Amino acid sequence: MIINTGSRTDIPAFFSPWFYNRIRDGFVMARNPFDPRRVLRYRLDPAVVDAIVFCTKNPEPMLPRIAELDAFNTFWSVTVTSYGPEIEPYVPPAERVTEALCALSEHVGFHSCGWRYDPVFISEKYSVDYHLKAFRRMAEELKGSTGQCVISFIDLYKKTTRNFPEVRPVSSGDQRILVSQMAEIAGENGMVLYLCCEDPSLAGPDVNAGGCLSRGVLERALGVTLDVPALPRARKECDCLLNADIGVYNTCGHGCRYCYANYDRKLVAQNMKRHDPESPFLIGNSMPGDIVSDAQQQSWVSPQLDVFARL
Incomplete structure (x- = not known):
């Protein structure tokens, strides 16, 4: 199975001591975001956890102790953009x-x-040309460190439009220009461009729309074949393996105006004050009335050796 850490918050950036404590203790408790009384207990054991997936805007706090994760396979999806502090x-x-x-x-x-x-969004400052120049600079700096670059265009969730009212969707014409030229730049720097839940017609020989954390991507990272059971999709158009997330909404301190996972800064600050690095829960601790269950966990690694045959 795959443990995910980043669809709801940024654990490496803000909670790395807590996470290393969870590795030390060998388990983590995660509340259901829609029914907080219900708690799943996940074993953090390489025998049943085939990979831990991190999604972060800042992996640096994890680096001094990174060897503590060596018993696990990991995959790191790191966001680096060209936006300023506004x-x-x-x-x-x-x-x-x-x-x-x-x-x-x-x-x-x-x-x-x-x-x-x-x-990606377009504004007077962040024009198509601005993005392409920034993307090229970053791709050249990251050449040799990754073979995957993922892009997506801004989704206008209710939280996003409330916190970022002036934002506008990216036109289909601008999307095609950006995807085409970014794919070319990525290829020049040894990368494949992936789309995250975008129009399938934007895909092509040099543009992968099959999921940035799909079975194929993780098989390549792990060097194994995975027999993945039928799982509910995080989004109907997404093939990524995003189940078993141990994060908590409204806890990310980056303050990005486009964020879908935070309601507002006040609630984030309140939640972060409740964080205890020694707790098995990311926020708070056990409470009366908790309904605790052990997550169903088993390795998905297959004994087959043809992992690269279908990639």
């Missing part, structure tokens, strides 16, 4: 995150790292 107030400078991604790749390997340049 859009991403508390995200470190892109140059610093790029350096951290390169250092991470040296430890975990080329196929275990992906770069995300998203979400």
Whole structure:
């Protein structure tokens, strides 16, 4: 099975001591975001966890203790964009995150790292030309550290439009220009461009729309074949394996105006004050009335050796 950490928050950036404590203790407790009384207990054991997937805008806090994860396979999806602090107030400078991604790749390997340049939106400052120039610069800096770059265009969730009312969708014409030219730039730097839940007609020989955390991507990273059971999809158009997420909504401190996982800064601050690095829960601790169940966990690794035959 796959443990995910990043669809709801950024654990590496803000909660790395807690996560290493969970590795030490060998388990983690995760509340159901829609019914907080219901709690799943996940074993953090390489015998049943085939990979831990991290999605982060800043892997640097994890690096000093990264060897503590060596017993596990990991996949790291690291977002590096070109936006300024008026859009991403508390995200470190892109140059610093790029350096951290390169250092991470040296430890975990080329196929275990992906770069995300998203979400893409267009404004007077962040024009198509601006994005293409920034994308080229970053791709050249990351050459040799990853073979995957993922892009997506901004989704106008209710939370997003409330916190970022001036944002507008990217036109289909601009999408085609960006995808075509970004795919070319990615190829020049040893990367394949992946689309995240975008119009399938944008895909092509050099553009993969099959999922940025799909079975194929993870098989390449792990060097094994996975027999994945039927799982509910996180989104109907997405083939990524995003189940078993241990994060919590409204806990990410980056303050990005386009964020779908945070309601507002006040609630985030309240939740982060409730974080205890020694608790098995990311936020708070056990409560009266909790209904605790052990997650059903088993390895998906197949004894077959033809992992690269279908990639």
